[in-house]
Amino acid sequence: MLKVDQLNLYYGAIHALHDIAFHVNEGEIVTLIGANGAGKTSILHALSGLVPCKSGEIIFDNQDVRKVPAHQLVYLGLVQVPEGRRVFSRMSVMENLEMGAFSRKDKDAFDRDYDMVFEHFPRLKERRKQAAGTLSGGEQQMLAMGRALMAKPKLLMMDEPSMGLSPILVQEIFNIIQKINAEGTTVLLVEQNANMALSIAHRAYVLETGDIVKQGAASDLLKDEDVKKAYLGT
Amino acid sequence: MVYGIVRLINFAHGDILMVGAYTAVILTTMLGLPFPVVVILVILMCVLFGVVIERVAYKPLRSSPRISSLITAIGVSMLLQNLALLIFSPTPKPYPISFNIKPLTIGGLQIGFTTVLTIAVSALLMVLLQILVAKSRAGKSMRAVSEDYDAAQLMGINVNTTITFTFAIGCALAGIGSILYGLAYPTVSPTLGSLPGLKAFIAAVLGGIGIIPGAMLGGLIMGLAESLTKAYISSQLSDAVVYGILIVVLLFKPSGLLGRRMREKV
Numbered sequence: 001m002l003k004v005d006q007l008n009l010y011y012g013a014i015h016a017l018h019d020i021a022f023h024v025n026e027g028e029i030v031t032l033i034g035a036n037g038a039g040k041t042s043i044l045h046a047l048s049g050l051v052p053c054k055s056g057e058i059i060f061d062n063q064d065v066r067k068v069p070a071h072q073l074v075y076l077g078l079v080q081v082p083e084g085r086r087v088f089s090r091m092s093v094m095e096n097l098e099m100g101a102f103s104r105k106d107k108d109a110f111d112r113d114y115d116m117v118f119e120h121f122p123r124l125k126e127r128r129k130q131a132a133g134t135l136s137g138g139e140q141q142m143l144a145m146g147r148a149l150m151a152k153p154k155l156l157m158m159d160e161p162s163m164g165l166s167p168i169l170v171q172e173i174f175n176i177i178q179k180i181n182a183e184g185t186t187v188l189l190v191e192q193n194a195n196m197a198l199s200i201a202h203r204a205y206v207l208e209t210g211d212i213v214k215q216g217a218a219s220d221l222l223k224d225e226d227v228k229k230a231y232l233g234t
Numbered sequence: 235m236v237y238g239i240v241r242l243i244n245f246a247h248g249d250i251l252m253v254g255a256y257t258a259v260i261l262t263t264m265l266g267l268p269f270p271v272v273v274i275l276v277i278l279m280c281v282l283f284g285v286v287i288e289r290v291a292y293k294p295l296r297s298s299p300r301i302s303s304l305i306t307a308i309g310v311s312m313l314l315q316n317l318a319l320l321i322f323s324p325t326p327k328p329y330p331i332s333f334n335i336k337p338l339t340i341g342g343l344q345i346g347f348t349t350v351l352t353i354a355v356s357a358l359l360m361v362l363l364q365i366l367v368a369k370s371r372a373g374k375s376m377r378a379v380s381e382d383y384d385a386a387q388l389m390g391i392n393v394n395t396t397i398t399f400t401f402a403i404g405c406a407l408a409g410i411g412s413i414l415y416g417l418a419y420p421t422v423s424p425t426l427g428s429l430p431g432l433k434a435f436i437a438a439v440l441g442g443i444g445i446i447p448g449a450m451l452g453g454l455i456m457g458l459a460e461s462l463t464k465a466y467i468s469s470q471l472s473d474a475v476v477y478g479i480l481i482v483v484l485l486f487k488p489s490g491l492l493g494r495r496m497r498e499k500v
Contacts, residue, residue: 048387050388070387071386071389071393074388074389074390075390079388080388082385082388086382086384086385088377088378088381088382088385091377091378098374099389100389102371102389102390147389151389
């Protein structure tokens with residue numbers, strides 16, 4: 001579904017990503033793990049077209065999308081839940097979900113999809129008239145995910161969904177990610193919380209200062225000595 | 235409104251007003267077009283100027299520091315004023331449109347037709363604008379873009395189109411404003427726009443910048459303060475009183491009269 005090859009990205013003189021290559025198959029949960037500053041978010045930004053890459057190939061659904069402007073990627077089904085939620089805080093929960101569906105024309109199906117989102121996140125339903133800025137961090141994460149689901153993603157990219165959340169909430173969010181995946185959405189997950197990410201992912205890539213240093217089945221990486229030492233704290 | 239989205243004080247906004255006024259002069263005096271046609275063409279001309287200015291002068295600076303675009307905005311304002319000076323000469327021209335309608339008398343008060351028209355049109359436009367921003371697809375993209383460019387893009391919103399659209403609306407309003415202004419103060423000069431532009435900005439700050447009814451409330455308060463000072467204290471002090479009110483309001487409520495202080499969870 002997604003194939004990235006030889007991707008290079010610079011911030012000014014800083015070479016942030018070196019020849020990154022990875023792929024995501026349909027139906028998978030793939031995770032990119034790594035420490036702060038390893039380039040995880042840069043990869044997602046590059047995929048979403050928010051930062052231009054110097055060179056490389058991003059093939060999504062058999063189409064090179066590296067030069068497609070950010071706002072058009074949503075129409076192709078490449079949808080991102082950005083780091084730090086980035087919900088529209090002055091808009092209501094309902095309006096945020098509506099913005100998520102901005103790229104869609106099939107207005108008749110909206111109600112069914114709102115219900116689907118509320119089924120995943122019952123708490124959003126209680127608060128649907130509230131301004132998004134007044135929600136708690138966990139609720140905002142749920143809203144950001146619900147908003148992305150409203151776009152009917154083929155590939156859902158998530159940047160640090162666990163950030164700043166309590167362990168119970170993290171567990172809840174990850175359960176929902178698994179559920180969304182089971183319902184047929186492919187997921188690319190970027191996480192610092194390697195333990196959680198590896199426990200739900202099918203495959204994983206380990207990122208270190210802009211390079212992919214390891215890859216494999218998530219269950220294998222969970223047992224890998226180097227990964228254990230560097231990221232799992234055991 | 236434009237400020238809310240691009241965080242840029244468009245100093246050239248008043249000069250768009252001037253462009254609208256000269257357009258009316260040309261169309262009516264030289265071409266003799268009827269009033270409704272003139273109105274439409276004036277609005278179109280203002281929109282055209284606004285969109286071109288946005289694309290040429292502001293868009294390339296969108297990711298540079300805000301001070302750069304601020305200076306550019308002042309530059310654009312000067313450019314328009316000096317162009318007008320060159321083309322139309324500094325001699326003021328009479329505004330060619332006027333209505334000979336008797337003032338309305340309500341109770342013991344006489345109110346000029348232009349005044350009534352101005353209030354009615356402004357109120358109507360304010361309501362329309364509110365509805366547009368709150369309900370329409372374009373209005374929602376405007377609000378999304380004003381909160382977060384990147385997140386808006388991730389929803390599939392074209393940020394550039396949205397910003398251009400915002401400028402277009404702002405300039406269409408300036409076009410309508412130029413007609414109302416011309417009816418009330420029927421002389422047209424190249425610097426016509428700079429004072430109303432500045433005052434409109436102050437009114438917006440007073441009412442709470444980026445809030446549409448706030449701008450109208452601010453304008454009303456400023457106008458009243460100005461007239462009352464002129465009538466009862468001294469005409470020379472009117473500006474001092476207006477700025478005084480502004481300073482006091484900003485001291486106690488920096489976000490303006492209707493401005494809400496945003497509390498956001500991070």
